[in-house]
Amino acid sequence: MTQMTMIQAITDAMRTELRNDENVLVFGEDVAKNGGVFRATEGLYDEFGEERVFDTPLAESGIGGLALGLALQNYRPIMEIQFFGFVFEAMDSVASQLARLRYRSGGMYHAPVTVRSPFGGGVKTPELHADNLEGLFAQCPGLKVVIPSNPYDAKGLLISAIRDNDPVIFLEHMKLYRSFREEVPEDAYTIEIGKAKIVREGKDISIITYGAMVRTAFKAAEQLSKEGIECELIDLRTISPLDTETITNSIKKTNRAVVVQEAQKQAGIGAQVIAEINDRALLHLDAPVGRVTAPDSVFPFAAAEDVWLPNEKDIIDKVKETITF
Amino acid sequence: MRDLPVNYSGKIEDFFPTLRILNVQGHVVDNQRKPEMTNDQLRELMRRMVYTRIWDQRALSLNRQGRLGFYAPVAGQEASMVASQFAMDKGDWLLPSYRDIPQLVWHGLPLYKAFLYSKGHFEGGQYPKELNAVMPQIIIGAQATQTAGIALGLKKRGKSQIAFCYFGDGATSQGDVYEAMNFAGVYKAPAVFICQNNRFAISVPVEKQTAAETLAQKAVAAGIRGIQVDGMDPLAVYAAAKEAREHAIAGKGPTLIETLTYRYGPHTMAGDDPTRYRTDELTNEWEKQDPLVRFRLYLEQQGIWSREDEEQTSEQAKKDVAKALKQADGVPKQKVTDLLGNMYEKPTQAIKEQIEQYSAREGDQR
Numbered sequence: 001m002t003q004m005t006m007i008q009a010i011t012d013a014m015r016t017e018l019r020n021d022e023n024v025l026v027f028g029e030d031v032a033k034n035g036g037v038f039r040a041t042e043g044l045y046d047e048f049g050e051e052r053v054f055d056t057p058l059a060e061s062g063i064g065g066l067a068l069g070l071a072l073q074n075y076r077p078i079m080e081i082q083f084f085g086f087v088f089e090a091m092d093s094v095a096s097q098l099a100r101l102r103y104r105s106g107g108m109y110h111a112p113v114t115v116r117s118p119f120g121g122g123v124k125t126p127e128l129h130a131d132n133l134e135g136l137f138a139q140c141p142g143l144k145v146v147i148p149s150n151p152y153d154a155k156g157l158l159i160s161a162i163r164d165n166d167p168v169i170f171l172e173h174m175k176l177y178r179s180f181r182e183e184v185p186e187d188a189y190t191i192e193i194g195k196a197k198i199v200r201e202g203k204d205i206s207i208i209t210y211g212a213m214v215r216t217a218f219k220a221a222e223q224l225s226k227e228g229i230e231c232e233l234i235d236l237r238t239i240s241p242l243d244t245e246t247i248t249n250s251i252k253k254t255n256r257a258v259v260v261q262e263a264q265k266q267a268g269i270g271a272q273v274i275a276e277i278n279d280r281a282l283l284h285l286d287a288p289v290g291r292v293t294a295p296d297s298v299f300p301f302a303a304a305e306d307v308w309l310p311n312e313k314d315i316i317d318k319v320k321e322t323i324t325f
Numbered sequence: 326m327r328d329l330p331v332n333y334s335g336k337i338e339d340f341f342p343t344l345r346i347l348n349v350q351g352h353v354v355d356n357q358r359k360p361e362m363t364n365d366q367l368r369e370l371m372r373r374m375v376y377t378r379i380w381d382q383r384a385l386s387l388n389r390q391g392r393l394g395f396y397a398p399v400a401g402q403e404a405s406m407v408a409s410q411f412a413m414d415k416g417d418w419l420l421p422s423y424r425d426i427p428q429l430v431w432h433g434l435p436l437y438k439a440f441l442y443s444k445g446h447f448e449g450g451q452y453p454k455e456l457n458a459v460m461p462q463i464i465i466g467a468q469a470t471q472t473a474g475i476a477l478g479l480k481k482r483g484k485s486q487i488a489f490c491y492f493g494d495g496a497t498s499q500g501d502v503y504e505a506m507n508f509a510g511v512y513k514a515p516a517v518f519i520c521q522n523n524r525f526a527i528s529v530p531v532e533k534q535t536a537a538e539t540l541a542q543k544a545v546a547a548g549i550r551g552i553q554v555d556g557m558d559p560l561a562v563y564a565a566a567k568e569a570r571e572h573a574i575a576g577k578g579p580t581l582i583e584t585l586t587y588r589y590g591p592h593t594m595a596g597d598d599p600t601r602y603r604t605d606e607l608t609n610e611w612e613k614q615d616p617l618v619r620f621r622l623y624l625e626q627q628g629i630w631s632r633e634d635e636e637q638t639s640e641q642a643k644k645d646v647a648k649a650l651k652q653a654d655g656v657p658k659q660k661v662t663d664l665l666g667n668m669y670e671k672p673t674q675a676i677k678e679q680i681e682q683y684s685a686r687e688g689d690q691r
Contacts, residue, residue: 051481057511062470062504069474072418072459073482092464092501097471103667104460106451110670142668165670194673241673 004184007177009151010040010116013158014078016188018048021076024162026053028063028080028116037082038118038177060086064093064115068101071111078162084119084171085128091136098167099142113168114161120173120212121262121309124302130174131299132211132263137169138240138272144193145169145240149214151182153237156191164193173212196243198250202230205319206250208273209260210236213292213310217260220315229323239269247273248280256325258290258318262310265293287325290318337545338538341553343585346560349614351622353560360564364629370411370559371624372638374403374617377427379642380436381590384443388594392650393443397424398590401557404616405521405584407431408559409489412566418475418488419458420468424521425491429458436649441656447667448656457486466492466501469518473505476514476579487515487573489566495526497543498534506547506581515573517566518581521556527592528602541583549579556584557614560623587611660687 004012017024026041026048032055035042045053056063060081067077081087087094094115102110121130137145146161146168148154154172161168199214200221209217214235221231232250236243251257257277261268274289292314300308330339346355353359362370381400387393399406402424410428413419419432426439433456441449442461450460459475462468472490479486496502497520509516520540524531537543544551550572554561562584569580589608591597599608624630661683665676672680 057504057507059500059504059507061501062473062508065467065470065472065501065505066474066477066508069471069476069488070478070481072471072475073478075478075481092467093470096464097467102669103447103664104450106447107667108451108454109459144673241675244674 001183001185003181004151005178005181006148006151006154006172007038007040009155009184010158010172011042011044012184013155013162014041014044015047017159017162018044018052020188023074023076024052024078025070025075026078026080027056027066029056029058029082031055031080036080038174040116040172041080060089061093064090064098067113068093068097068111071101071113072109076112076162078114078116081115081117083125083129084117084133085131087117087133094167094169095137095140095143099140102166103142110165111167112165114158115167115169116172117169118172118174118177120175121299121305122175122212124305125174126302128299132261132268132294134169134171134239135263135267135269138269143167143169143240144238145171146193146238147171147173147211148237149173149176149211149235151184153191153197153235155184156189157193157237159188160190160193163190168193171211175212176215191237194238194241194243196237196246197235198232198246199235200231200233202232202254204230204254205256205258205323206232206234206247206254207258207260207315207319208234208236208247210239210269211262213260213262216310216312217315220312220319223312223316224319229319231319236269242269242273242276244276244280247277251277251281252284255284255286256322257285258292258315258322260292260310260315263294264296265291266296268293287322290322292318336538337542341539341541341551343553343555344561344565345555345558346564347558347619347623349619351619351626353623358564360560360567362563364627367624367627368629368634370408370563371620371630372634373407373411373431374559374620375635375638376642377403377407378617379639380646383643383646385590385594387650393440394445395423396443396594397592398588398594399424399427401587401589401611401615402521402523403427404559404562404620405556405586408562409519409566409582409584412563412570413489414486416457416484416486417570418479418486420472420475420488420490421458421461422465422468422492422496423461423463424493425461428491429461432456432458434458436645437652440649440653444653446653446656446659447663465496466499466505468492469496469502469505470508472516472518473508473512473514476509476516477512480512480514485574487517487570489517489519491519491521493526494520494522494524494531494540495529495534496520497540503543503546506544506549506579509579510547510549513576513578515576516579517569517573518579519566520581520583521586522583523586523588525588525592525603527597539583541581544581547581549581551581551583553583553585556586557611557616557619559616559620587614662687
C-alpha cells in the first residue's frame with residue numbers, strides 16, 4: 001500500500017497496464033515528454049518510449065479516429081482529451097464511431113478504447129474546461145461512462161476500463177486530482193464497471209451521487225448525523241450503465257432519496273436515476289426523490305463558481321425537505 | 326526547394342497537372358507513365374469495370390422495385406473506383422464511403438453482403454475474417470481519420486500493408502479530412518487518400534466547396550504528396566494508386582490522389598433528381614469520357630478484348646446479382662435481441678433486462 005493522490009493512482013493504473021499488455025498505447029495532446037498538462041502521464045514516456053506513449057497534433061476528432069484505427073490493428077488505446085469541454089470536436093469519433101463499431105459490424109470488430117478526460121468545477125479554470133458533459137455520453141448506446149471520486153476507485157476502475165473490450169469514457173474531476181491522499185495497493189486490481197459503492201450506511205434517506213459531489217455529500221451527511229438524520233451515501237462510480245440494484249435496494253431500506261450532481265438540472269444523470277427509482281421502487285417511496293444540481297445556465301465564469309456549484313448546504317436543505325415532506 | 330514546373334506562374338495548381346495515360350480514343354498519350362500490366366491483368370480490370378456497370382444498372386432497378394434499400398449509384402466512376410482498388414494488395418485495408426461498394430466487393434466482400442448492407446441488415450456488416458475493410462462510412466470524412474489510425478497501426482506492427490481511404494469532393498471541406506491527412510503526414514503513416522471528384526456533392530458543384538483550383542493541392546496543407554489524375558482513365562488511376570502504394574510501403578508517408586470523374590446517375594436513389602442542378606450538356610460531355618469506352622477501345626486495339634468477352638461478363642454479372650439477391654433475401658430477419666446482443670462484449674444489466682423483455686415478445690410471435 002502507498003499513499004496516493006487520485007492523479008497518482010491514475011498514472012499508476014496506466015503504468016500497470018502499459019507493463020501488463022504490450023498493446024496498450026497512450027496518446028493525446030502533450031501526454032508524452034511533457035507528461036500531460038496535469039502530470040497524469042508523468043514518467044510513462046520515459047519508461048515506455050515513443051512507440052507506446054506519444055503526442056498527437058492538436059485535433060480531438062483526429063485523436064478519436066486514430067484510436068478507432070489503432071483498435072482495428074488490435075491495439076488497446078488510451079486516448080486523452082485534454083479537457084472534456086473540448087469533446088464536442090470529437091463527438092462524432094467517440095459517440096458515432098467508437099460507440100457503434102461492435103454493433104455495426106455485427107460483433108466482428110470492437111473498440112477497446114479508453115477515453116480519459118479531466119472535467120469539473122471548483123478550480124477556477126477558463127471557459128469550457130470544467131463543464132459536466134457526462135450526461136451526453138450516458139445517452140449514447142455502446143459507451144460506458146465511469147467517474148471515480150477517490151484514488152482507490154480511480155486505479156481499480158481505470159484498469160477495468162482499459163481491460164474492457166468496449167469503449168469507456170473515464171472522467172477525472174480536476175478538483176479531486178490532488179485534494180487528498182488515500183491508501184492504494186501497488187499491484188493491479190480491478191473494480192467492476194457498473195457497480196456503485198455504499199460509502200456510508202444510513203437508514204433515513206439515500207443520497208445518490210458521483211464525482212466531486214461524493215465528498216461534498218459525505219460532509220453533508222456527517223452534519224446531518226449530528227442532527228439525528230442518518231444518510232446512506234451511494235457513490236455511483238459508473239453513471240452508464242447504472243447500478244439500479246444497489247440504488248433500489250437502498251431505497252427499499254430508507255424509503256427516501258436525494259440525487260446530487262454537479263451538472264446542471266437539465267444535464268447529468270440525475271433525471272435518469274430518478275426515473276429508474278420511479279420504475280423500480282415507487283411504492284417504497286415516502287416522498288418524491290429530491291434533486292440537487294447546478295442551475296440551468298452555461299457553466300459559470302470563474303469568479304462565480306462559488307455561488308453556482310452545488311454545495312453542502314444545498315444538500316442538507318434538500319435532505320431535510322425530503323425527510324419532512 | 327524542389328524544381329519549379331516549366332512555365333511556373335506562381336500558382337500552386339501548376340504543381341498538380343492532370344495525369345492522363347489513355348485519351349478518349351483509347352490511345353496511349355503518356356508512354357512513360359504507363360503502368361506495367363500483363364494482358365491478363367488488363368482483361369481482368371476491364372472485366373471488373375464492365376461487371377460493375379451492369380451491377381450498378383441492376384441495383385438501380387432493384388432499388389426501384391423496392392428489393393434493395395439505400396444505394397448510391399456508381400456509373401461513370403468505374404475507373405476511379407475499380408482501377409484504384411486494383412492496385413491494392415489482398416492484405417491492404419480499405420475504408421470506403423457509402424458510395425464505394427464496388428471497391429469493397431472487389432476487395433473480397435461477398436455481393437450478397439453488399440446487398441444486405443443496402444437493405445439495412447446487420448449481417449451486411451459482418452465481414453469475412455480475411456477481408457481487411459471497414460464498413461461503408463456514412464459520416465463524411467470519419468473514415469479518413471480512422472484510416473490514419475489503421476495506417477499508423479500497420480506501421481507500428483511492421484506490416485507491409487497500407488490503408489486506402491475513399492471520399493468525394495464535398496468531403497474535402499470537412500475538418501476530418503484535413504485532420505486525417507495531417508495526422509497521417511505527421512506519423513508518416515502508410516495511407517492513400519483517394520478523393521473522387523465527381524464535381525457534385527448532391528446538388529452543390531465543387532466550385533462552391535472551395536476556391537482551390539484542384540483538390541489534390543489540399544495535400545500541401547498536410548505536407549504530403551498530392552496528385553490529380555484523369556478519373557475516367559483506368560490506366561492513369563491504376564498508375565497513381567500503385568505509385569502511392571509503393572511510396573507508402575517504402576515508409577515515405579501518405580499521398581492524396583484526386584480523381585476527376587463523374588457520376589451519370591443521381592446522388593442516391595433516395596429521391597435525388599439531378600436534373601434540378603446539372604445540365605444534359607454537362608452529362609453528355611462526361612459520357613464522351615466514359616472509362617469503359619476508352620478502355621474497350623484500347624484493349625480492342627491490343628486484340629485482347631472482344632464483344633464476346635463483354636457479353637459473357639455482362640451475363641455473369643446479371644446471374645451473380647440475381648443469385649446474391651436471393652441469398653440476401655434468404656437471411657433470417659433481424660430480431661431486437663440480435664441488436665441488443667451486438668452492443669457489448671458482455672451485456673450490461675440494462676441490456677440483459679431488455680433482452681429478456683424482447684425475447685419474451687419474440688417468443689409470442691413464433
